[in-house]
Amino acid sequence: MPSSTDNTQAQLPTAVIGYPSKLLGRADVAKGTMAFQLEEPPNFAFRAGQSIDLSLVGLAQDSPHRLTHTFSIASDPSDEEIMIATRMRDTTFKRRLSQLPIGTEVRIDGPMGSFTLHNNTARPAVLLAGGVGIAPFLSIVSHALKKGLHYHIILFYANRQLEDAAFIDALWNLERTNARFSFAPTLTRVNGNNGEWNGETGHISPEMLRRRVGKLQGPIFYIAGPPAMVAATRRMLVEAAVDEDDIRTEEFAGY
Numbered sequence: 001m002p003s004s005t006d007n008t009q010a011q012l013p014t015a016v017i018g019y020p021s022k023l024l025g026r027a028d029v030a031k032g033t034m035a036f037q038l039e040e041p042p043n044f045a046f047r048a049g050q051s052i053d054l055s056l057v058g059l060a061q062d063s064p065h066r067l068t069h070t071f072s073i074a075s076d077p078s079d080e081e082i083m084i085a086t087r088m089r090d091t092t093f094k095r096r097l098s099q100l101p102i103g104t105e106v107r108i109d110g111p112m113g114s115f116t117l118h119n120n121t122a123r124p125a126v127l128l129a130g131g132v133g134i135a136p137f138l139s140i141v142s143h144a145l146k147k148g149l150h151y152h153i154i155l156f157y158a159n160r161q162l163e164d165a166a167f168i169d170a171l172w173n174l175e176r177t178n179a180r181f182s183f184a185p186t187l188t189r190v191n192g193n194n195g196e197w198n199g200e201t202g203h204i205s206p207e208m209l210r211r212r213v214g215k216l217q218g219p220i221f222y223i224a225g226p227p228a229m230v231a232a233t234r235r236m237l238v239e240a241a242v243d244e245d246d247i248r249t250e251e252f253a254g255y
Contacts, residue, residue, distance in 0.1 A: 016053075019044055019108045023100050024081055030166035033132060034098065035074065038082040038106065046077055046111035048143035049136045053109040054084065056096050069093050072136040072224070072250065073111070074167075076143045082108070085135045085166055115250045117144065117151065118220045124152040126213055128204055128233055130225025131159060133252050137224060138167050145178045154212055154219075156204050157185040158229070162197055184212050204233060206240040216242050224250040 019041035029035045038054070046052075055068040075083035088094055100106075115136055117125055127137045134157055144151050159165040168185055175183040186200035186208065200208060209216060221242060223233045230251050237247055 016109050016112055021082070021106050021108045023102055023104050023106055025102060026098070029085060030168075031161075031163040032088055033085060033164075033166045034088050035083055035085045035166070036097065038084070038108065040080060040082050041108065044082075044108070044111075046073060047116045048073075048077055048139040049116040050111040050113045051115075051136070052082070052084070052111060054097075055107040055109070056093070056100065057105055057107045067093055067096065070112070072113075072115075072139070072252075074135040074138045076139060076146060078143070078146065085132060087132050113250075115222070115224070115248060116140070117149075121150040124154060124213070124219040126209070126219045126221045127153065127155040128221065128223045128225075129155065129157045130229035130233075131164065131252070132166065133223075133225030133229070133250065134166055134171075135224075136250060137222070138170070140222075141171070141174060141181060145174060145181055150180070152180050152182075154182045155184065156200075156208070156212070157183070158204050158225075159185070159187060160189045161187060182212060184208070204236070206236060209240075216240055219246070221247045222249075223247065225252060227251045 021041055022039040023036065024039055025037040027035050051070055051072045053068055053070050071084035071086060073082055074085050075081065086094065088098060117140060127140070129137050137155055141153055141155060144153060155171065157165065157171070165185060171183050175181050184200055186202060186204060187197055188203055190197055190201050213219060221237055223230050230249050234247055234249060238244060
């Protein structure tokens with residue numbers, strides 16, 4: 001589940017409120033990845049990059065397993081529905097969620113977290129996503145561009161193969177229509193893409209970052225993805241002389 005570290009972000013409110021909601025829809029958004037649309041409760045408000053706890057109400061009594069999980073919100077705060085996305089691993093929670101009838105009541109607790117954009121728009125935001133770690137960044141990028149915020153945002157998005165890359169078409173479209181947003185997807189297993197890929201290849205590296213960003217001292221870096229990816233990427237940035245106070249992270253354990 002998402003868990004974040006942040007050394008420089010202003011503290012956000014910590015109060016967490018529970019809301020009734022409903023499952024409105026689901027869709028495959030990449031190989032093994034699904035997005036779920038949830039009814040946004042009245043008076044529910046969040047900042048782009050925050051997360052929620054989703055509980056499958058009414059099912060806990062007949063299951064010995066925990067039926068609550070934390071998800072980053074992938075939708076824009078101005079959207080009429082809440083969207084989350086997850087890798088569909090073989091767990092009790094995800095099996096239940098994938099089979100839940102549309103219209104079923106669920107519970108949302110939140111919002112939570114401080115994985116949100118910094119306040120100084122003069123400093124570029126460099127977003128580093130691995131796999132389903134793209135979820136909070138889709139929310140952040142969509143919101144910043146829709147509101148016309150004056151950030152220069154560069155998003156690096158690592159996946160094994162093109163078919164694994166959730167929301168990649170939406171992100172390409174955002175880049176085409178917004179001069180302040182640069183999108184750099186990269187694939188780590190190019191041989192499995194049948195010659196369809198002409199973009200970046202390999203894991204996110206200092207060389208890749210410098211080609212797109214230039215000097216690495218100055219931007220604020222955000223990392224979201226599986227724990228091993230987050231740890232390795234953070235270590236890479238520190239070794240490239242990025243100040244640790246300029247690095248913010250969100251881990252997606254088990255997702």
